[in-house]
Amino acid sequence: MDRIYTSLVKHHLADYRQMAFIAGPRQVGKTTCSKIIAATSSVHAYLNWDHPAQRKLIIQGADRVAEYCNLMSITKIKPIVVFDEIHKYRKWKLFLKGFFDVYEDRSHVIVTGSTKLDIYRRGGDSLMGRYFLYRMHPLSVAELLTTALRKKEIVAPQAISRHQLNRLITFGGFPEPYTKADPHFSKNWQRLRKQQLLKEDIRELSQVQDISSLEFLMDILIEESGCQLNVANIANHLNVAESTVHRWVKTLQSFYFCYSIKPWFKNIRRAIRKMPKIYLWDWSIITDQGRLNENFVASHLLKAVHYWTDTGLGDYDLYYLRDKEKREVDFFIIKNKKPWMLIEVKKSHHNGISKNLYYYQKELHVPYAFQVAIDMDYIPLDCFSYHKPIIVPAITFLSQLV
Structure with missing residues (x-):
């Protein structure tokens, strides 16, 4: 399956000297x-840390890998060297630094990993300035329509069928279950992914010992997707300290099971400041349809924010x-530290528009305010031509992102 990230990394290798880091969930x-x-490239090499012979090569050092x-020897074009899952090596940063410093002018380097390569610390020297990070996300509405590189944040709307939208909502954006669209396969795939995450990745690469309690926490987070993270309540359920819950949630985030969205509180009177909301990378495992819809849109927004930031279009945050008066808007995007977009998610377009969109747009001077309706049919109009709060079809709005 063609992906937008293929075009993105090809562009990176053509224009930049730095290593390309591709980070994202398992099987994305x-x-x-x-x-x-x-x-x-006619000259390339692929080394996977999980392959015993290739792991041995990496341990032998940069010169041995370069020889392999x-x-x-001189070549007309730079060979492409891929290091897959190398973050599992205790000295991975030190190895990559040494390899890149010596062989930068002789190779293009791609590094992939299923933990957060930008924050994961397993010793070694800093790689600052030696890589650009690209955060790979599951499929989205816009990516199903085109894998062309985005030169700007927002593109013109394109039509996708209601069948394709429902398929993406139901089976999620991970390529294999989406492509097969088979409920039985999807359940087996979800179960296997969870087992691999717990018993292979987290057990091997983290300090978590109580895997059964961590699995219970995962089940709680699935049920409470889109809710504020109440650490005290979860700690009571699991009979562990609140600090342990914080640490475990951070671990699950680093292995791409879930992600958090923090509250924005600047210039808001009596704002909620501390409690983040939790969402899942695989929205298809959520059983409550309302929570699933919100998570579906959240994942599209996070993908867009990461893509825009990673490609140098600006600095974006979600x-x-x-x-404390319980006035809430689901999502708020900041562009270069300034308010840019409000997004409220609703299943139906028959409900009136949320008063909170009007309130926060006025309070924070936000250019765009959308109420995104899942059930609304595609309309071939640019959602971003409107600057007052407006109800828009999810199928149109999401096609204009990434």
Whole structure:
């Protein structure tokens, strides 16, 4: 399956000297993407830490890997070298620093990982200035329509069928279950992914010992997707300290099971300041339809925010709004530290528009305020041509993102 990230990393290799880091969840398509890119070069090498012989090569050091990758002789084009899951190596940063510093001018380097490569600390020296990070997300409405690189944040709307939208909502955006669209396969795939996450990734690479309690926490987070994270209540349920819950949630975030969206409180009177809301990378495992719809839109917004930031279009962040009078808006996007967009998610377009959109748009001087309706049919109009709060079809609005 063609992905926008394939085009993105190809562009990176053509224009930049830095290593390209591709980070994202298990089975989101990182390995496939990197192999497709590597195969575009007549000289390339792929090394996976999970492969015993290739792991041995990496442990032997940068020069041995360079010899294996044919970097010791002159070639007309730079070979592409892919290091897959190398973050599992205790000295991975030190290895990459040494390899890049010596062989930067002889190779293009792609590094993939299913933990957060920008924050994951396993010793070694800093890689600052030696890589650009690209955060890979599941499929989205816009990516199903086109995998062309985005030169600007917002594009013209494009039509996608209601069948395709429902398929994406139901089976999620991970390529294999989406492509197969088979409920039985999807359930088995979800179960296997959870087992691999717990018993292979987290057990091997984190300090968590109580895997059964961590699995219970995962079930709680699935049920409470889109809710504020009440650490005290969860700690009571699990019979552990609040600090343990904080640590476990952070671990689940670093392995791409879930992500958090913090409240924005600047320039808001009596704003909620501390409690983040939790969402899942795989929205298809959520059983409550309302929570699933909100998570579906949240994941599209996070993907857009990450893409815009990673490609240098600006600095973007995703928040939610809530004050002590319980005035809440689901999502709030900041662009270059300034308010940019309000998004409220509703299943139906028959309800009136939320008064909170009007309130916060006035309070924070936000250019755009959308109430996104899941059930509304596609309309071929640019949602971003409106600057007052307005109800828009999710199928149109999401097609204009990434």
